[in-house]
Amino acid sequence: IMLNPRLLRVRSALMRQCMAEFLGTLVLILFGLSAAAQVTTSRQTKGQTLSIHLSWAVGVIVGFDFSSGAHLNPAVSLCFCILGKLRWGQLLPYCLSQLLGAYVAAALVFALYYDAIMDFSGGVLTVYGPNETASIFATYPSEYLTLGGSFLDQVVGTGTLLLCILSLTEKRNTPAPPDLIAPIVAGIVLGIIMSMSANCGAALNPARDLGPRLLMLTAGWGTEVFTCYNYWFWVPIVAPITGALAGTSLYLFFIEWQLPDEPLENKNNCKLKVYYATGVNFPARLPPEGESKSALS
């Protein structure tokens, strides 16, 4: 049989970008969750908290492997829409691809650590108790935490993430060296997880939390993964988005609006004004359809 790879080529640029988001998010979540599974099911004998934190950082570097402009996070994609760096029509496909990647990653981790999870939990998949395994996949609040505290926690964490990432790549500023963007973003994520994950696990990313939670729902943990802690699951969806918007606002106030105007050819760069005034997408400075820098485009 002759196999012509060209027949498998995806013609839509958006579809190829979504494939990159899917694959990048899959690998990011795969590293993070399987490290958590390794440390948990080995009862800390084959790794430690720091290994999990470092694995997320590696996941970020590798996630950029498939697309130099990867978002890997619906909250990031939303902010890039607001900043005019992504079309609004691309937002939903991006988010769904990220969510699907997170779901598939969780399924892969469940398969990979099925024997270990069954051995560790005594065969009962639970959300509470000393042998619970739900925290391998999704985030949960610490016992002492109030609802407001957990919301604030995710707002500050994701806000810090966005403020730092956006400042990193602003071209009119003294930008970070392009070769080091991926490692530095990984360092930022590592720093946030090392310093802001005690309260409720530093999801920072709606897809990272919701995707694995949906996997647990379908894989035997039951509806408790959504009802537990008084339906807490909405916090790591809504709070990171709120935090991302807050971080983007800080970036605009502290950095973007303080920078000199761009050269004349970009002078009609009124996207932000228009956006805030009308909510309508304004395509100035967006690359023509199909010219984005996704690895798969």
Added chain:
Amino acid sequence: IMLNPRLLRVRSALMRQCMAEFLGTLVLILFGLSAAAQVTTSRQTKGQTLSIHLSWAVGVIVGFDFSSGAHLNPAVSLCFCILGKLRWGQLLPYCLSQLLGAYVAAALVFALYYDAIMDFSGGVLTVYGPNETASIFATYPSEYLTLGGSFLDQVVGTGTLLLCILSLTEKRNTPAPPDLIAPIVAGIVLGIIMSMSANCGAALNPARDLGPRLLMLTAGWGTEVFTCYNYWFWVPIVAPITGALAGTSLYLFFIEWQLPDEPLENKNNCKLKVYYATGVNFPARLPPEGESKSALS
């Protein structure tokens, strides 16, 4: 409502530089203190001493994010004034911005970990005892330490920091690759914290210690944060400055004065001689007002 971001633009170059120092110091201290809060309040279950040390290093990298020439430290700003790389008139605004950034960072960490700190401490904010939480924010001497020992500790630590940083960027030398300045400085800070924080916590930076201490004063720890250990709080203010001056002197003797003269156009580079002779600021080689490389300028 139409929002024109240009109206929010800060016109003073100095003010924009101070905003960069404020933001950079805020993020630096935010990473360091919240990592300490995470490790302390989780009783080492969600991190370890090494996580705190690594978080400070990440904070340094991110602090440079907002200004490629960020100081983030009053002792560094002072030395840069002495070396003619910062105007004396800029020193106080820089230091106040750094102090304010440290204060706001501490306030943010207090809000972020309020539930955790209350749970950990049983609701009583103290400086001494097994459930003390003051050491999350500020530095304190070990029990065995004499006053002279703690002073020497901070002098050597900050002296090492300045000697290494200044040598790193000397342009007539074989300088470190510009792209790697931020990671290497982060590595230096990591090394100093890993090796010289046992005695009294490696403040290395008056703003890093005084800002959070002021926050504790206003947030419920009381005046004990200043009176404890026989009014020890002045050491991490005065000793880092002394050490920075010592490190700068070593740099001058071992590096700067050993280097070949600069090309002729910079020949009238007598700032150091003049400075030592008169204490008057000599503006040779300073960029014209408003041309500095701050991210926010």
Added chain:
Amino acid sequence: IMLNPRLLRVRSALMRQCMAEFLGTLVLILFGLSAAAQVTTSRQTKGQTLSIHLSWAVGVIVGFDFSSGAHLNPAVSLCFCILGKLRWGQLLPYCLSQLLGAYVAAALVFALYYDAIMDFSGGVLTVYGPNETASIFATYPSEYLTLGGSFLDQVVGTGTLLLCILSLTEKRNTPAPPDLIAPIVAGIVLGIIMSMSANCGAALNPARDLGPRLLMLTAGWGTEVFTCYNYWFWVPIVAPITGALAGTSLYLFFIEWQLPDEPLENKNNCKLKVYYATGVNFPARLPPEGESKSALS
């Protein structure tokens, strides 16, 4: 005596490439195994699990030291043959060199830690029990693990490795910066070991497991190193190869086939089609004999 180094020069380019593979694999395995020996024989007092993981990463960076295109892994060499980046005739010499390097590395570690191993094990070299020392050298399955589980584990681990590595260096994509290839590959290996070594040790590499196992057979552990766990030794040979092929397929589907065609001069690039159709080696795009980029060529 006059020594003319030119007389020692190996004339065959393939032989020199094999020397590079031998030396690179030797150093890679030397770092990994001796770190395991250090942590095991010191009963975790002179290192921890994370030290072992980090040592493998250092080994990868150093392994690239001797050849910028080093494979260091028979599964990688096989995939490079399939992708037309290595001649089929070079495959066996490459694999044997890698196996020999792994064997010699294990012998060196045995010599280096002979006193320590004898002290730790009470002089009896065993595969089972609290003082077993076989797991310093080769990988073994966890008790809870089914055969299918351990096979899947190695398939996913090695598949992730190949998918990430191949995507990293694709030139038509936005490739990783060449200077950072070695550190990023080391990061990927670190991530996989931190997150996927709980089940059966993350061999990921037939030579890494078989070489040291052969050393143990000849050094006193006896045939049990092959018969133990129901002749499990074939899994870390066959499963990594299967996983490497799976990862390569994912790479082809998700990346290579989605990329734009290469410029016209490479248009007759039908190697993949031909390969899948006939299994016959097709040398398009292979460098002329002796022009490969091995450090030793």
Added chain:
Amino acid sequence: IMLNPRLLRVRSALMRQCMAEFLGTLVLILFGLSAAAQVTTSRQTKGQTLSIHLSWAVGVIVGFDFSSGAHLNPAVSLCFCILGKLRWGQLLPYCLSQLLGAYVAAALVFALYYDAIMDFSGGVLTVYGPNETASIFATYPSEYLTLGGSFLDQVVGTGTLLLCILSLTEKRNTPAPPDLIAPIVAGIVLGIIMSMSANCGAALNPARDLGPRLLMLTAGWGTEVFTCYNYWFWVPIVAPITGALAGTSLYLFFIEWQLPDEPLENKNNCKLKVYYATGVNFPARLPPEGESKSALS
């Protein structure tokens, strides 16, 4: 008083190079020893074995800060003489500068941790026992270790170091990116310390061990630091030199002699042949006096 820094300028290029070796070795040893002091005197509460290992790596990066061609190690300087990259007449001054740097670093660490060492040891400076503090400064063999085993250990460790470093910088090979030389060498040292320090502490460097040992002799530990373990102190002096020569030989055989000849202008590059035949220094390819790349030259 007018201070003219030019009067302090050292006129001899060799003297300036020695100042760079002194300062670089001082900082390298300062980081390593003070991290050991921090971890030991805090009884592992303010750091762990991995912190010490990482501090040595930071020390290497910082040591290169003062001279891009820093050796920081008498065994390295010797090999560079053999390879014709350093004049034989420079060897002794280099080694003495390195030894002096190590001595001063140890003195600084003793001052820095004086209170802590006195508290930890109960005021008695000893080489043996649970409260011994000698191992903060110098290396000692594990109890199980034979003399041959400890000699081999240092030979293999230092041999690996030299083989890797020399291969890294060979210009006719595919060399490591110049910007990353310092971090990669730091990684190599980190890897060797993480994997080969269990037996006898991985001195790898005669100055690193002898300098601090001399400090202990003069600071109150007494002559036992030299007589202990049956006058073992000579091993970390002689074995690293032996290992460095072995590593250099492997480098010559596996890399240098396999590389293509250099272009014609360097054709009279017979230094190695001459060296091995006569032991006489042959200055081909050495830079003219004063043109070396030392930061201080």
